[in-house]
Amino acid sequence: MTSELLGQALVEEATKKSGLIWAKGPGVPARALWHVWHEGAACVVGDGPGEQPLPGLAHGAAAEVTVRSKDKGGRLVTWTARVVELPAGSEAWRAAVADLKGKRLNAPDGEAMTDRWARECRVLRLEPTGATAPLPDGALAEAPLPTPATTRDAAPAGLPRLLLKRRRRR
Template sequence: MTTVDLIAELAKKSGLVWISYAQESRPVWHEWVGDAVCVVSGGAEQPLPGIADHQLVTLSLRSKSNRALVAQAEARVEVVTPDSEHWDPITSALKSGRLNLADGDHAIDRWARESLVVRLIPTGEVTLPDQIASALGHTSPRLVL
């Protein structure tokens, strides 16, 4: 199994990933699409202030059952715009996976106007549990609201 396969498997099994950048960590809902963790932020969606200003972030992937940290992975940030070839498959997957979507049929148009859609593409740099500080393995990253 490659490191990208491992990240894909972990991301698909979890409803949340933690994204760390600028010395802050935030839990986000996401969808695995193609080769990346994909998220929508801003507007009425989850906040990820300044994420587009970063080239790399760290993804923390936790067990759905016990929240133990399973792996951390470096990912490259790529903003997806409505004219991108990735826009339709990513926004369709995000819309399908979004719980409690108030404006169902209009969400993708709203995201195009007021939100940011981002692909977080694993670079292949992965840290496994035996390489992660024990305190991180058993606690959630500090939540920033």
């Protein structure tokens, strides 16, 4: 009983403090997702224009969630979750969206984003099932997923000098 409670506390605290989680649905690679911890689950929004993709995360399916340390970036815990899609406009959806709205950075439509989420996106709860995976013995590094994102130009030549100058002032 005590180890279960410690496991639940680890999952909750680590997920609350981490800026990103890595979620993996059945048959698809893990993806980094921004989230909020809301009422005992990690809540994510996506699958709409301008939002993060949520491939493999379907209502009722299982997912594997890996949480990294916010300061060091290393793996803290991997836990299994049950995916629950919140119906748009429901009380649970409104409560989750209120928290998600505060964490969404650079939204193109500002205050209207919640209406867009209701029309075009999915809001999911990743509810912990209580099972955590043991830490791996070796590295689990994988090649990055393909993306259309590119870097337009090289960094300006004067950037290193500007960064060093700031450090000297401190």
